[in-house]
Amino acid sequence: xxxxxxxxxxxxxxxxxxxxxxxxxxxxxxxxxxxxxxxxxxxxxxxxxxxxxxxxxxxxxxxxxxxxxxxxxxxxx
Numbered sequence: 001x002x003x004x005x006x007x008x009x010x011x012x013x014x015x016x017x018x019x020x021x022x023x024x025x026x027x028x029x030x031x032x033x034x035x036x037x038x039x040x041x042x043x044x045x046x047x048x049x050x051x052x053x054x055x056x057x058x059x060x061x062x063x064x065x066x067x068x069x070x071x072x073x074x075x076x077x
Contacts (some may be wrong), residue, residue: 009034019033019034
């Protein structure tokens with residue numbers, strides 16, 4: 001039973017050639033390289049989302065920040 005999903009991706013020849021060269025240089029298959037790139041983009045998007053939430057909570061005054069006592073003080077609250 002297949003545990004992955006097959007994608008067919010079209011891209012400009014220049015991008016495909018660069019992808020092939022980078023995969024070879026990194027000793028990865030194209031699939032490995034593309035999975036790596038997508039994973040990194042998803043992690044970046046998650047981080048950006050977390051930062052947006054933190055900024056919104058900071059603006060609204062609903063975020064707890066570290067004060068004089070540091071993390072230990074915050075944990076006691």
